[in-house]
Amino acid sequence: MIVANVERMTYKMHLMASAFSEGPSAQKLNFQTKTLTIESFLGLLNEMSGWGYNVATKLIYTADFIRFLKYINMDMGLNLSLGNRNEYDRIKILLANVVDVRKGLETEVIAQLSAEKATKEMPPTLDKVTEVLRVAKTDFDTEMKMIGDMKERAIIYTSKKMVTFINRYITAYLCLNLGQRVRVAENLTVGEYNTALKRERQVKGGEPCLMIGTAEQTPSATHDCRIALNPYWTKMFDFYYGYIRASIFKKKNMTHEFFFIQYDGKPFKKVSDGIVKLQMQYKVAKITSGTARIAIQTYTQSLPPAKQFADFIGKAKKP
Secondary structure, eight states, X not given: OHHHHHHXXXXXXXXXXXXXXXXXXXXXXXXXXXXXXXXXXXXXXHHHHHTTOOHHHHHHHHHHHHHHHHHHHHOTTTOHHHHOHHHHXXXXXXXXXXXXXXXXXXXXXXXXXXXXXXXXXXXXXXXXXXXXXXXHHHHHHHHHHHHHHHHHTTOOOOOHHHHHHHHHHHHHIIIIISOOOHHHHHHOXXXXXXXXXXXXXXXXXXXXXXXXXXXXXXXXXXXXSEEEEOHHHHXXXXXXXXXXXXXXXXXXXXXXXXXXXXXXXXXXXXHHHHHHHHHHHTTOOOOOHHHHHHHHHHHHTTSOTTXXXXXXXXXXXXX
């Protein structure tokens, strides 16, 4: 409708401008439409190719031109069917020819899309995306067990290497396994975590899961709004919050609300770099959080309609 209105306005403005510059003779139909020929139209399409326009763009212009020709023959002000039958019939034939051109362009576009689809590289499988989590899990469990043992003995000890590795593994889990955007891991706050702890667990995939709502609440990113933690990861987050974060905060005298922190006590940035370094450390394929999201979305497209993405993250694969 917008395109049709713009076309009509443009055409009327052309009539007005011609009438102003040429006088009453400009209102004659032949003067206004004689340049509309199949030759001039095809010539314009060739020029578009020289301008760098692709086939899809030329198809859009052709569809608009068809609407324009239809308007010419139906406009009550021009009244071609009664006032100038020869021109009316000529425009009608021109319209049929342009429609044939559009069909040819549509065939080209379909052929191009088919060729692109055939050569387009498919996103990695979910198993490939989460490979680093499986390979590094033994080391992660060892580090977290040490934390649990130290917590029971009330021993305070954290090394930069330990904190860096744990941060990388946890954010890899959030970004690669849950499809979270990197900034969600950066922006998770202590308040959001504590609020989730007070709520009842939601059963996902037969397990009680801790659902942490984050600050990202836009409708277009519903799947970014929750971090779903199964019993294993609920325990890991508890260790992280109750020991690692607490001990670093005490030593560095920090006061900010960010949940994840570096060894120096500051909220860490560029977690995607940490994921890449973790993948390099364990010699697995480099897969970014963006690629992981594409892989997860590709997988969920094959699920029944009732299984929405927001539910899928609650059923994330166990580590």
